[in-house]
Amino acid sequence: MHRIEQRQLPVVLVGAGLPQLRGRMGNAKSYAERLFDFPEIGALAPAAAARAIEKPLHAEGVEITPEALGQILDVTRGYAYFLQAWASHTWMAANGSPIVVQDVHRAGTTAIAAMDEGFFRVRFDRCTPKEKKYLRAMAELGEGPHRSGDIAQCMAERVSSLAPTRNTLIGKGMIWSPNHGDTAFTVPMFDQFMKRIMPADSWR
Known part of the structure; x- marks a missing residue:
């Protein structure tokens, strides 16, 4: 399958939670990072978290299976920054539509590395x-x-x-x-x- 065409998708900003410290990913952002670019907020309600992933994908005619969506929600606990990281890296790992749970699993290593460096390490170093x-x-x-x-x-x-x-x-x-x-x-x-x-x- 051909890799999903990487066009600019609308960003969905949903929900609000307890403010958290901003993780810095650097000045240069990949397409996928811009795709799922959330402000720094806490955990979203499950429905809001699901919409934050599904809506920009659906706008471009890209589907995500319930299993893949559930896996992202489960591993990130609906926390907005982690949703951004996992969704963006899953988008990059996907070979086509629909995005499947194997794509989420493949994205795990790079998503964790990004969160370690861009979010957790910033807090740890303080x-x-x-x-x-x-x-x-x-x-x-x-x-x-x-x-x-x-x-x-x-x-x-x-x-x-x-x-x-x-x-x-x-x-x-x-x-x-x-x-x-x-x-x-x-x-x-x-x-x-x-x-x-x-x-x-x-x-x-």
Whole structure:
């Protein structure tokens, strides 16, 4: 099949969520990055997230299968920046219409690399060594949310000694407290990034 003709598609801006820090992809944007160019907003409702992908494709006569669409929504959790990355890289990986789930899978490596460099790394680099260790301990425990005591135990420190670090990370928008004593990452997939950037036990 011939690769989908790459013409300029209309950009669909939908939904609004909690503002997040902007990831910078550089000045030069590929066609696919311009195609799915969202402002920096948080997670979209499922219907809005689906429309953000489907509408510009349909305007150009390009279809996406329900399985492929569902895969993008699932892996990105509807988070607008991640939708942009996965949709744009899937668009580049597709050989024709309809876009299928195999295209989404092929796009995974480049989409993750783009998010690592353009979104996660920007946030990571703003943190001090101790803050990075705190985030890595959270990642070690899983996606979360996690009890403050469990994070402290993972770091072999007291909860009280880590309170200033936790408060600073909350102030930087890296983590938040969904319930008293709980701590969670503000964006999905950050735990996976922390394991990639600080692998194995190198952080301890």
